Amino acid sequence: MIGFYLHHHGSGHRIRGTLIARRLGVPVVGFGTGEAPQGWPGMWVPLAADDADVRPERADVAAGGALHWAPLHHPGLLERHAAMAAALQRLRPRLVLVDVSVEAAVLCRLLGIPVAVMLLPGERDDAPHRLAHGIAELLLAARPVEADAPRGPRPWDSKTIHVGAISRFAGRAPAADRAVDRRRVLVLGGTGGGGPAPREIEAAAEATPDWEWLQRGGTGGFVGPERLWSELSGADAVIVSAGENAVADVAAARRPAVVIPVPRPFDEQLATARALARLDLAETPDSWPEPAQWPGLLAAALRRGGDGWDRWEGDGVDGAAAALLSVYRRHGGEA
Missing domain, CATH: 3.40.50.2000 (Glycogen Phosphorylase B;)
Structure with a gap:
């Protein structure tokens, strides 16, 4: 089994995760706020919201800069992580793909479960990102390698795979031409x-x-x-x-x-x-x-x-699935 943590902001993380999960051909379990995304192919563990009634100036949400979101004394956060831990203990996935949360990645790794992390664009050199990227066994970037601005080497470069764009419409034929004046x-x-x-x-x-x-x-x-x-x-x-x-x-x-x-x-x-x-x-x-x-x-x-x-395209969802399955098999998973 492979697990997926899919962030709820917007719809992109959930769409992308569902596309990859459906391509794997192995049992999957998903974690995320609220109900499963449309088309999710396996089990789903709904998680409590962890952002309600939070006053950041009092809750030390970043734990002194070590994390991104861990508000003190928040019941939703406690319930959320407890639900994840209980399901991970029961199901024992061989790998969890996190798209995207430093805290979810750290939780999985602290429980002894290997993690893969989606590597998003932008400035990701802060301490929390370095932590998540450092503990991951695989980083997946949904863009071509040429998209990343030139920079010096990073410790996780050797375990990063750029698979190109991941789209629900990949490979489809275009619509017929329209007969219009404008x-x-x-x-x-x-x-x-x-x-x-x-x-x-x-x-x-x-x-x-x-x-x-x-x-x-x-x-x-x-x-x-x-x-x-x-x-x-x-x-x-x-x-x-x-x-x-x-x-x-x-x-x-x-x-x-x-x-x-x-x-x-x-x-x-x-x-x-x-x-x-x-x-x-x-x-x-x-x-x-x-x-x-x-x-x-x-x-x-x-x-x-x-x-x-x-x-901008590449192996896309096929490349992402192949990279995950490689790590999955390395940890005893059977496809």
Whole structure:
């Protein structure tokens, strides 16, 4: 058995974890706040919330800088870790993939269970990240190795595998061409917050009368994956945040893109946007542009096209599953 800890902020961690779990071909157990994600292929252990009624200035949530989130005397945190420990004792998984939590990784390793950790973009050189990366037997990066900015060697480089983008739409055929008079741009939002306000999208649409604007996610409402793929792969251009899953879906669709980072801890999305700029894969303004900038941005995205996205992809979910199974077998797991 392989375990998965999947963070609940946004939907990306849960979608990515489910894709990998379904590809493994071995029993899995998942841990996370609330109910199991859609399509989860095995057992699921729902965890109590650990962020309600927390006053950070009194709770020493970072344990003096050694951790990221461990508020003192919090009943949800205690219940959460107790539930994980009890399930791990009962089920004895050979490996747990953590996407992503320093505290969950440390808990598993303290219980004698090997851990793999998703290596997210951004500045991850603080003490808690160094701890989690140091104890992990495997680090998986869902991006190409070229996406990481040049830097000096790190102790975990030898156990890091860059598998490229992981998308639920990988390998799908694009939608049929639309018979329309105007080009269409799709604004693709997520559940993590921080996207454009409706008035900002309206102003951008008014500045680009030759374009039809369609919004999905965020304040634009959500649709099922089949319809989303049809609209994504059929769009002439896509506007999206720099979250790893969002970028992976655009890469799978090979669409011209404007990728706009939203504020996230450790400059996660900013790092991804800068990588896309270095690789010349998308237009990457630092924030939502002024209306007058949109005609030029969309024109530039069209000129670039979407063929370059194959540089962002790789073995994806297959590579992630293969790397996990290698560690799993090393610890006595049977596939």
